[in-house]
Amino acid sequence: MGFEFKKRGALAIFAGALVASGCAAAGESKAPPQEPLEVVTDQGVRRFVVEIADTEAEREKGLMFRQKMAPDQGMLFEFPNSAERSFWMKNTYLPLDIIYIGADGRIVSIARRAAPFSEAPIPSYGAATGVLEINGGLAEELGIEPGDLIRHPFFKTAG
Numbered sequence: 001m002g003f004e005f006k007k008r009g010a011l012a013i014f015a016g017a018l019v020a021s022g023c024a025a026a027g028e029s030k031a032p033p034q035e036p037l038e039v040v041t042d043q044g045v046r047r048f049v050v051e052i053a054d055t056e057a058e059r060e061k062g063l064m065f066r067q068k069m070a071p072d073q074g075m076l077f078e079f080p081n082s083a084e085r086s087f088w089m090k091n092t093y094l095p096l097d098i099i100y101i102g103a104d105g106r107i108v109s110i111a112r113r114a115a116p117f118s119e120a121p122i123p124s125y126g127a128a129t130g131v132l133e134i135n136g137g138l139a140e141e142l143g144i145e146p147g148d149l150i151r152h153p154f155f156k157t158a159g
Contacts, residue, residue: 037076037132038151039107043143047072048134050152054078062133064091069135077131078154085124085131089114095136099144100124105155107148110139130154 032051039046049072053059059077063069079085082103089096098111108126113136124131132150139145 034073035076035152037074039132039142039144040149040151041143041145042148046142046144048074048132050074050076050132052076052078062087062092063094063096065093067093069094071135071138074132074134076152076154077133079129079131082127082129084126085128086121087111087114087131088121089116089118092116096133097136097139097144098122099132099134099139099150100126100128101130101132101150101155102127103129103156105150105152107144107146107150109146110144112139113137 034049034051037048037050039048051074053062053075054077059079062077063075085100087098092114093116095116096114098114100108100110102108108128109124111122114122130150130152
């Protein structure tokens, strides 16, 4: 009887470990939510698929530790209020264009080709509710400028 109990106990522990490891693996493989976003420029509409960073933890991590990003991808940081913003590039391998966006969806300013790993603050130079990060140099290549419109449901008048 003692052997049977030990055997069943060991099986229960083994099964529990499998379930726990399966849950951990499922949590790790979960892809971040992605949404379409458009930038309306004088040269046309530029389309991106962006990850959303709308919690404090997601905003703190951002694109840190990423080694590559497709040219049509980015990250949209969503904030609960409009305020002066400042980002940095700590632990960020990719040069980025950091695009500060007002509550109305208009681009406030662009920090072009922010230097990887720099801890220097990169200010918005105006109130921003959202921040779009894309590959460095892409804003210039696509003709994205301050005053252009970002279309995404997060912005009030971006339609």
